Amino acid sequence: MKTDLVEIFQTIRASLQPYATMGFDNRTNSDTVYDLWSNKNVEIAGEEQHEVFFASVSIGKTYVTVYLLPPEKEADLQDLVNSNLLKLLKKKLGFQIKELDEFLLNHIEDSIATCYKRYKEEVWV
Numbered sequence: 001m002k003t004d005l006v007e008i009f010q011t012i013r014a015s016l017q018p019y020a021t022m023g024f025d026n027r028t029n030s031d032t033v034y035d036l037w038s039n040k041n042v043e044i045a046g047e048e049q050h051e052v053f054f055a056s057v058s059i060g061k062t063y064v065t066v067y068l069l070p071p072e073k074e075a076d077l078q079d080l081v082n083s084n085l086l087k088l089l090k091k092k093l094g095f096q097i098k099e100l101d102e103f104l105l106n107h108i109e110d111s112i113a114t115c116y117k118r119y120k121e122e123v124w125v
Contacts, residue, residue, distance in 0.1 A: 002100040006031075008064045011100060012057045015109050019116060023125035024054050033058045038125045052124045055112060063096040066108060068115050081111045 002008050013034040020026045024036035035056035042049055056067045068081070081089075088095040097104070119125040 003098070005059050005062075005064055008097055008100045009034075009057055009059045011105065012064065012066055012097075012108060015105070015112060016055055016057060019054065019112070022116065023119075028056075031059075038119065040124060042122070042124050044124075052119075054119065054125070055115065060096075063098045064100075066095045066097065068095075068111060069118075081107075081114070 002011065009032070016034060016036060019036055023040075024038055026035065027037055028035045033056065036054040038052040038054060039050070040052065042052055044052065053067075053069070055069075058065050058067075088097060095108075116125075
């Protein structure tokens, strides 16, 4: 069980990094924030967009937050994310993580992969 926020952040960032070679651009890669975006022109919820947020991980004061999907797709999380991970959802698409074990890491990685599959299906990446 990991409880050190830096270690939790680095572990989750390592799970996101392979997606930087799968059609996403990394905009922020610091000691506290890592994010991925698609630069593809798409339409989401009737709005044309020139970029689409995919995922990020960041360190807060008392937890690490993982964000998945663009905000207008929040309702989709119910179908895309494991129920054990949904329990950690605190604000728009943000999962607050204070402890990380292999079980939770597997749920996070599976959810990232499922969201990536959705992006491919929607042709957002």
